[in-house]
Amino acid sequence: MATKTTLRTGSLLAATVLFLPIGIPAAEAAAPRPGASTLNDRLFPGLGNGGYDALSYDVSLDYRTGTTKMPASVTMRARATQSLSSFSLDSAGQQISLVTVDGRPAQYKLAKEKLTITPARPLYKYLPFTVRVVYTADRSQNPVSPGLDLPPGVPSPFTVWNETPDGFGVMGQPNREHVVFPSNDHPSDKAQYTLRITAPNDRTGVASGRLQAKYWHGATTTWVYRTAHPIKTDVVAIAVGKFRTIKQTGPHGLPLRAVRRARPHQPVRRGRAGDGRVVHLRTPTLAGREGRGRDAVHEMTHQYFGDAVSVRSWDDMWISEGHARYYERKYDASRGFTNLDQEPKDLYEADQQSRSQAGPMGQLNNQLAVLFDTDVPGQLMLTGLDTLVGDPTFRRIEQTFFDRYRDRDASTQDYIDVANEVSGRDLTQYFRAWIYGKTTPPMPERRPGCGVWRSGASSGVPPGRVVPSLRAESL
Ligand SMILES: [Zn+2]
16 A cells, blocks of 8 residues: 555656756646736726736737738737746637647637636746737727726727728727737736738838838738837737828937828828727827927827836826826927916816816726826926926936836836935825825925915815716827
């Protein structure tokens, strides 16, 4: 009996060792278990997946005229942060035909916007793995975000796929990029991207990153773009159309590339398609008329705040939108289009009403508000901070924060910590009042004699379900 038991144990050990990669402690690898199917974001509780860190995505989309269906694939390279028996990706509206993990076919199930994948062999902590999903993306499929709390009969103001006369554009924010490609669709999991867009030769494929290559295959062309730095999923831009490219030079010789419609008699109206839905692809240039340059500066600011330094959770979205709005208005004022003595005052007086409707910018009460109700309060808070600490210190706060969190994500607390450290003051209460307070805090005296602004507005608007007003601003 004793001999038999020993033999059995020995066989089990031998079998286990066969599957264990060299160098992985047995304790780490002993119990592969399913990765979490959410990252527990307060505002988007179902979004994101645990158990791995996405490193890169390689996405292919094949646009064809006369159909909304596009053959597609995504290859995600990731590193396991626990030993995994199964794991999930965010995914919606796709027809999936094959999933492989490290080249081997894997079992999969798509339900409730989660693509759960069971690899043929467990994945071990610390080790990289590769998932490939082959699917059909259908631009007629625009499933509404499951957490969107819209009143009955009110359609979602956004669609992911936006048809244009000669192609399409995608709008993945805030939580819809996984309709375009299966992914770990949460801003805290940044990754590098290669985007391959195939289209007829008379169209241009445009995507995030730099153009790396163009391949001709008879009647079609594949455009390959690659990002130089990790970015978050929801800012991945993809479009196909008859475009022309405008090259410009920005401040300090910054090379700028804008893509506009080739036919000037059918312009995209400030980034909007004909049906009024927002298209992610931005078209303004710095040389445009009033408001156009402002939009360009807004989007360029996102390269720094939002993309290079991304938000750790959706409650931190003011870091992205507040800065974009702050710098766009400063640029606009430098061109004579915005009066920075008057506009912040008007915005300040309106803050209590939007705060009562949508909640404070760090604790919004509806998902769409991340796109519409974080920019202005963020601008006001940064304006007040500039006043409190003085412009040289404000600039050092901004530079330090950017340098420290570049290519990473940052939280609201990270920004507060940097501001306190650089200014040598404890500004925590100032930030908390603006970011989490239910009432509009006082605005520091901007100039001697100008007085402290105080909000006297009582909104009378009950908090609750709100349809954003869809201001015609940039996202
Ligand atoms: Zn924005």
